[in-house]
Amino acid sequence: MKLNTAILLEKIDRHLADARLSPEEQLRKRWAWIWILSTLLGVIASIVYFLFFLNLWPITWSGLGFLVGYIVALILYTRVRRFDLVINITFSFFTIIVFLAMLQTGGLSNSLGLVFVGINCAMGSVLAGNLRWTIAMFVLYCSTIIALGIAEPYLHTPDYITAEVNTRAFVFLAVWINACILFLVVLFMKDKSRYEKAEAEKLKKLDEAKTLLYTNVSHEFRTPLTIINGIAEQMTERPGNQNKNEAQKIKIQSNILLRLIKQMLDISKIQAKGIQLNEIHGNIGKYIQYITSQFESLAETNRVELKIQSIDENIFTDYDPEKLMEVLANLLSNAIKFTKPGGSISVSVSEKRTDDGPCVLILVTDTGCGIPEKELPHIFDRFYRVRENDSQTPGTGLGLAVTHELVELMKGKITVSSDPGKGSIFTVSLPIKKTASIAEDDGFSNIKSVDEQLVTFIHKESAVEKLQNYQPDKPLLLIVEDNEDVLEYLVSVLESNYQLELALNGKQGLEKAISHIPDLILTDVMMPEMDGFEMIDHLKSDIRTDHIPVIVLTARGDFDSKISGLEIGADHYLVKPFNKQELVLKLHNLLEIRRKMQLKLGVAQVVPDGKQEYRQELKFMGKLNALLEKNIENEDFGVPDICLAFNMSRPQLYRKFKALTNTSVGKYVRSYRLQKAKQLLASEGINVTEAAFATGFKNLSHFSAVFHEEFGCSPSEVNKNKT
Template identity: 35%
Template structure:
């Protein structure tokens, strides 16, 4: 049976191939026409006459492209025709000069090119067809000369500047007029072929100058525009208007002359039919004239009737030709269809015989397949039932998990309430002990509120997902309502020096809203604004009244939101890509849902900060489905906002008894509460410096601490980047770093170790563990210091702490090279190492436990001791050799260091 199938498909393929070849053989010639524009009837008439003439020649395929009055687009279209290798190219140039190059390109490619209507620069084209535009202008002038027996002024309205018809029509018109002394072209208005381009200028001209007797417009459209201006000023009986084109039809120049709107129009043939005939002669390799000039004639009240009758007959003939062509096309299609039908019937007769045999085979085979399918269907139904049963169980399981999550969230509220109540009681006690822990108690209260607010957000999110929210709508004065919320942020605005501004025009604006919901909406947006606005920033709230709605705008000067994320920022679990602060990602989602429940709208924009706009409809018609209270009430206090403020205590004075040589600790943490809590814990034993992460690297370079504690989630660079930069910097590479973060995954630990961190502690952490980690880091640094000071001569490049060893080797090499120079100072040494004097001092002190001067002096005395024992130089010579300017001072320093004078050592 396989050979039968192959035969079937090969036969179909052969018939399709034959059909395609027949169709291809009929399409012998392709003509591409680039039309300048089709905004006027004259050019549409040109296109129509081309299509009509082309329809009489089945072997011609005409493709017309509209350049829409764009030179660049016309160039691109012509290049497309060149690329497609059309047989003949016809172009109606928009402007002469820009189109010349691309037409020359077509000629170089061997494509015959016909230029129609407008000319190009030069003569590199196959043929030109069009009326003599100089003669058009001359005919218009002759009409005026023949009808004017007394001096008269004329206004000329020209076509688009740069086009050849405009230039030539104006040239012919002026030459003829200038020969008559009593006729003067008083003004020239430059148009663009459309009537709108001249109306304003003509109106001003008629108001400011003497009324002309004639107006000559370069086409009928501008002539009609001139008539409309003249009619507005009631001058239609005083001014005679002459146009150009003489199109047939309701809006054509012939009809305008017949309706006495225009005094005359110059017939300007389109040349479309003639262009196709020229193209046909070119494709038949016949010789043609290069310049084919079409005849023009003046149409006025004398001959307009005759011309209209002629055009009526021509139009009727065109319609008859089109109708006949349609009939011929139908007959050809019928013939082709019948021919194909006969071929198909012969094929089907053969195929019928094949299919009869094939059908018998299929009946047998299908019965066998049917039995197999019935068996498979039985198995599939059983599997589908199992899947449905599993899906139902999964749905129940998922629902139970969600219910468990909701119940657990409710359960969190009880212990949180007990914690906050208990700590409030402790905080209210006036005892000295309570006062000492007031900061910690405030932290507990504040963060308990934060947890409670997060739980409320989760519960709201669950209600939204279930669609269980129902509005309790109350008539509310929006300004006092919002002002009450804004007042909650005044203290934070003062602490961060943020300009908090609330603007409105009237305090009596009323809205119908669920107060609890909209309180959460406004509160959430303001919380975000303060969260992302830096110190000395701005937060502005504005209420604007529109016709049917009230708009509330919240604008801040914070980090803003990327433009491409405006739509997704309100989606659940989403947060802006430039937001490095951890968040749940459901706050703005809940905000949008609450606003939309009020039939309102919320949008966001960003330009030097973020701007949220909430639009709420006036009245209560849109909320009729809810119970509405018309009673104005005071501010609602039946629920708790759980306002969380950043607790920034006064500057910690530290322990006045702190030892003089106490080690320093730098804390890089953007959470001010945690930062100050750590500072409070550590200030009794260490000198504590603090950075919010924005200037973490700069602060480390400034103070060169003994230990650094760094968070990972920071506003500018993350903790990994800061750690990596400081470990790769010679000035700070020795500082032990403790990473303190909420990230507990293995990837983050590994990333921290690769960045050079010494210790990794996850939040929440035990204070004792942190204190011991700091002590351990300092102890290890002390052991390393002992190693450096006692075995520096035995250090090799592959040992532990290579960066520090490299630094000490370079330091020793510079000191040794300048040991004889008594004027070699610490400043010179720092300059050679390309670090500051202070940073050099702190680096050496951290690594060796001594000052730079003490270290240089010890190296000098060590070399002097070696020279005293192993050289024949006297004491004075040795003193000068190791950089002492005075042998006496050398002897004193040597005895102080080694307990024996140089002389005693020399003679021993």
């Protein structure tokens, strides 16, 4: 039943849909229409009852008047925007008809219950949502009642209205009107509740979007601050040894911060109408071509082809060079950011005539990752970011919001079409005007601002590409970080103490962790393709990597994120900007904990013991010992069989086992066999030969030699000393 009601209401909404109305007005229009229909059915039933059951033919004209009024109202209702006027004028007409009908019946006491119809008309006006008209309706209705009260002594009651007819008609109309009111109240309250829930859900989503925005803003601010603080600390430590590269990095990161702040302020200013256009009249095609060319080196650096095609260089119009540059910079930098190497981006400009007049059409087309269809209506929202795009790197979500606001400020329109996996097309339409003063340079004097924006994208050799840190004698540290500048800073801090392996996202990090089995992992959280939490979850659920200590280094410093990171297995959680000493000490302490664990697990035991903090490691060692126990008599059982049993390659098994025990697998297997042989020799009724054969040693001289090497005595000595 609920489903049917919902479907019915949806059909009614489609029938009454009017883009000119707000959601609240549309809601009132729906229920006013339902009220009209319900009262119309009551009028038809009343006419049939009055005429054929009560023989009140002399007041047939009033029923016909009602029917005509309803027909006209229903025709106008879906065609005009001011549905409230349709309702109030119609109900005013009905009130007058009811007044005239009661004059004919002899006044209030013999009204046949028509007085309730007047109340119905007054109540119906409430749904229109026009307070003045509602007050006027109640004044009109009360005026008719007062007039009838004054005139009643002078009115004559017709013979066809007997006391019985009056009572029966009175009861019928009273029940009908009350049923209509009850019906309306029930449905209205249900819909009001549904509407309030929908609004609450919208507010909840808005709140979530704002929270996400603040999280992302925090992330974007903390990352450059980490680099600035770190470089400043390094410069302080060696005051006499500065270089231009460090100063340039600080400048770049400062520009990133300034750009973020500017975007946030721009939105606030536009909302408060605090930004004004500074338009010039010039060649917009030539200007756009020049702006686009400024991004060619950035596109080339990212191995993306940037094509300037179909540019009409002779389109003269009014435009604000700075605002237009900001729009193009946001669209082009986004296109380059989300287009994979080997892809292409094209920019075209043309003049087009529309119903609103001539306009400039700017198209930015890319072959990037695209945008899911359900996200398209929201990408220009102020607090919205596409969240289902696995290829998307973290950001504030401000760029497109600023772009949209600036285009609207210029009286233009921006739209987007996208095919996920194939690319997107952003279309900017700006009206052609000729009111501003002519600029000889077409606004090129503003180009210096482009350089400030591009400085945040200056390419340098990737930290991953240039890393040369082969130090096999040092612990292997895997750093997973998508920001090249942060990665480069971390390398400068840690390269002297660790052999480093680098990854630019969680997916790469997971692959390298499995293939290299590092001693430690240092990871960011917000990264493209796979975030840090997802990577840690995979690592801790894989027997090959579940032992590796992980430090989370992130800009997400909220309590819930910290708890989430620790719950999935992170050993430490550091928030950017971090203290270099704290990071170095935490890494060192984790290695010390590993060394203590190695002392416990490195000694072969039939049943290992240890503390609960080593439960994953003990679980692995327990499975290994059980495997060795099962194959203890098999002399040929060795490392290849263990690799097969654990589904590991030889290097993976070696790296994991070395991390757990600081010894080789082969040595541990031999030690395990010898420990078992020693136990057998110390027991009753077992001689040296039997103990050797029972533990996989078929060569007695070899058994005696390795036994003496392990325990400092011969097998026969242990056998003699047993009690």
